[in-house]
Amino acid sequence: MIKLPKPSTFRLLNIHGWSAVLMGLALYVVVLTGAIVVFEHEIGAWSVSGHKMDGALAGKIDERLSELAESIPEEYKEELTLYQNSAGYLVAFFHTHEPNETGQIENKGIRYVLDPASLEVVSQAEGFDSNMPGIASSYLGRFFVDLHVRLHAPNPIGLYLTGLLGLLLMVSAVSGLILHRHLIMDMFLSPRNKSISLKARDKHTLAGTWSIPFSIIVAFTGAFFSFATTLGLPVIAITAFEGDQQKAIETIMGVPEEIDTTPTPFVGLESIVIKSQQDNIAGSLPTFIVVEHWGQAAAKVTTFHDPANGNLFGGTHVFSGVNGEYLGTKPRLGTQPSLGADLIALIGVLHFGLFAGFLSKIIWLSLGLATCYVTYTGLHLWTVRRHKQATWRVMNRLVDITCYGTVIAMSSAAFGFLITYGRSPERVVDWTINGFLIGTLLSVVAGCVRPVGVSTTRLLMGVMGGLLVALPVVRFATADGGWAVYQLEGSAAVIGMDISLLLVGIYYSATAWRATETAKGDISSKPALATKALQGQVSNG
Amino acid sequence: MTTAIPATRRFRYLWSSRFWLASFVALILPIVVMASMSLWLPAGDAKVDNLVIPLILFPLIWAACFFYAVLETNLKRAWLVMLGLLLVNGGMVAASIMGLLS
Numbered sequence: 154m155i156k157l158p159k160p161s162t163f164r165l166l167n168i169h170g171w172s173a174v175l176m177g178l179a180l181y182v183v184v185l186t187g188a189i190v191v192f193e194h195e196i197g198a199w200s201v202s203g204h205k206m207d208g209a210l211a212g213k214i215d216e217r218l219s220e221l222a223e224s225i226p227e228e229y230k231e232e233l234t235l236y237q238n239s240a241g242y243l244v245a246f247f248h249t250h251e252p253n254e255t256g257q258i259e260n261k262g263i264r265y266v267l268d269p270a271s272l273e274v275v276s277q278a279e280g281f282d283s284n285m286p287g288i289a290s291s292y293l294g295r296f297f298v299d300l301h302v303r304l305h306a307p308n309p310i311g312l313y314l315t316g317l318l319g320l321l322l323m324v325s326a327v328s329g330l331i332l333h334r335h336l337i338m339d340m341f342l343s344p345r346n347k348s349i350s351l352k353a354r355d356k357h358t359l360a361g362t363w364s365i366p367f368s369i370i371v372a373f374t375g376a377f378f379s380f381a382t383t384l385g386l387p388v389i390a391i392t393a394f395e396g397d398q399q400k401a402i403e404t405i406m407g408v409p410e411e412i413d414t415t416p417t418p419f420v421g422l423e424s425i426v427i428k429s430q431q432d433n434i435a436g437s438l439p440t441f442i443v444v445e446h447w448g449q450a451a452a453k454v455t456t457f458h459d460p461a462n463g464n465l466f467g468g469t470h471v472f473s474g475v476n477g478e479y480l481g482t483k484p485r486l487g488t489q490p491s492l493g494a495d496l497i498a499l500i501g502v503l504h505f506g507l508f509a510g511f512l513s514k515i516i517w518l519s520l521g522l523a524t525c526y527v528t529y530t531g532l533h534l535w536t537v538r539r540h541k542q543a544t545w546r547v548m549n550r551l552v553d554i555t556c557y558g559t560v561i562a563m564s565s566a567a568f569g570f571l572i573t574y575g576r577s578p579e580r581v582v583d584w585t586i587n588g589f590l591i592g593t594l595l596s597v598v599a600g601c602v603r604p605v606g607v608s609t610t611r612l613l614m615g616v617m618g619g620l621l622v623a624l625p626v627v628r629f630a631t632a633d634g635g636w637a638v639y640q641l642e643g644s645a646a647v648i649g650m651d652i653s654l655l656l657v658g659i660y661y662s663a664t665a666w667r668a669t670e671t672a673k674g675d676i677s678s679k680p681a682l683a684t685k686a687l688q689g690q691v692s693n694g
Numbered sequence: 695m696t697t698a699i700p701a702t703r704r705f706r707y708l709w710s711s712r713f714w715l716a717s718f719v720a721l722i723l724p725i726v727v728m729a730s731m732s733l734w735l736p737a738g739d740a741k742v743d744n745l746v747i748p749l750i751l752f753p754l755i756w757a758a759c760f761f762y763a764v765l766e767t768n769l770k771r772a773w774l775v776m777l778g779l780l781l782v783n784g785g786m787v788a789a790s791i792m793g794l795l796s
Contacts, residue, residue, distance in 0.1 A: 376753040385749040487740030
């Protein structure tokens with residue numbers, strides 16, 4: 154595509170390859186988990202066998218919230234955040250903002266999890282946000298999101314790591330784009346069967362070509378999310394605000410007005426939620442509500458809405474907490490609409506694949522998996538070419554263990570969640586983590602018992618396929634309701650996930666089985682060809 | 695098929711000035727450019743554009759610095775350009791921190 158001098162081309166090729174060798178496996182985990190958590194809401198609903206109840210924020214919640222507000226310390230009424238988690242439970246977090254043990258300002262208060270139908274308190278926790286236990290009902294989805302956002306490393310290390318991996322993905326995508334000789338032709342490249350390695354390279358090129366724009370977009374937006382608060386904000390604060398991060402945040406988010414603390418009854422949320430659904434305001438039910446200064450004259454309610462009526466961005470609307478009067482829209486940043494706020498909103502929409510509803514989420518999932526395939530095939534191309542060296546044979550094994558093992562470990566985490574959620578919800582967090590670790594160990598063992606190459610790939614693929622098939626079976630066996638779950642309104646996520654897991658699991662199990670049979674046939678009738686195939690790489694999709 | 699690289703050549707890239715330009719300098723320069731952009735970008739009506747846009751552009755600035763360091767055929771020119779940008783932007787940042795720009 155872009156004609157470069159030969160030294161530049163070789164340099165770029167080395168960078169493309171070596172950057173992937175050094176950090177490609179970690180990048181694979183981030184991209185794979187990212188593709189999957191596009192459907193975090195659906196995963197959450199599936200993990201509890203059905204979203205509890207849609208539209209709980211439109212229910213009769215005022216009385217319950219008033220009761221809870223009366224029982225908490227006054228300082229926790231500074232702010233209330235209210236939303237439905239992916240399992241459908243209402244989460245009400247009354248909190249203030251205080252410095253934590255490390256001196257950083259953090260949310261501190263009491264968090265209630267309420268049944269959306271009866272509004273009974275299912276669980277509650279008190280303290281700093283970061284010290285609170287995970288909410289059991291939505292823990293599986295949150296576990297996968299945390300794996301994607303920070304690889305479960307403590308902040309800010311985790312965010313720096315994923316930010317670096319985002320930059321690495323950008324390097325790989327841009328260098329791949331520059332190195333392409335025939336970009337348009339490669340989009341329609343039919344993998345050639347002349348040799349196993351040529352076919353593998355063609356598949357890598359084909360998948361890579363289609364995923365270049367997507368890779369650049371998610372790499373850029375992902376790196377922004379990782380670096381914005383950990384690196385960018387402190388640097389900007391040092392430069393423009395003499396190191397005062399709090400002042401920088403207030404300028405970006407909008408300086409709080411003078412607060413009138415005169416005790417005044419709170420108007421309640423029900424009337425505000427109804428008003429927000431009017432066509433001339435948001436036209437949809439809020440997905441997130443923030444109440445500031447509950448019970449004071451300065452009380453304010455901000456409702457956040459998903460995009461509606463063909464809009465790209467969701468709206469944010471402000472109401473008086475004293476009389477429910479509509480006060481107007483609130484920009485995401487600052488006190489007036491701005492280019493910066495619009496760009497931030499666009500970054501969010503692009504990174505999470507929200508620009509065209511469910512269709513864009515499906516596209517983002519597909520392209521994310523294609524990017525994983527590019528990483529997998531690229532690393533195999535690299536290690537197979539160097540298979541005469543022991544180090545690269547070990548790397549070949551590690552590639553298989555990581556690439557199949559990530560799915561195996563995530564499936565095992567889901568098993569841990571499913572088995573404990575119905576019986577001992579207080580152990581959900583521990584056994585989701587334990588399940589993940591057991592799955593990791595299983596992948597390492599399965600990846601080490603066979604000779605490096607096709608047989609290891611087959612075994613890991615078979616294990617992965619088997620676990621994926623078992624997931625909907627275990628969900629069905631551990632859920633309340635059995636077959637009745639499929640007849641409930643709002644069970645689309647459960648049905649869709651069960652079918653998808655079964656189909657994908659059957660596909661990989663069958664592929665692993667077919668490869669086993671083919672290898673047996675080759676070994677018995679054509680030993681030389683079988684040896685070559687086992688030394689090479691079977692490019693199984 | 696590749697053969698094992700001799701030990702004397704394995705870390706030869708550490709002796710390459712382009713390696714240090716594309717890694718170390720290409721990491722520091724975007725951070726300094728991001729910081730200095732907050733000083734000269736228009737703030738906009740909401741007074742946040744000069745703060746937010748550099749944060750948004752940071753990954754792209756880094757990519758531009760990295761690929762320039764990698765692809766520039768004249769290595770001396772690459773060092774001059776990147777160090778020059780570092781001096782200019784770093785000077786602005788230092789002046790701001792010392793209160794010379796307020």
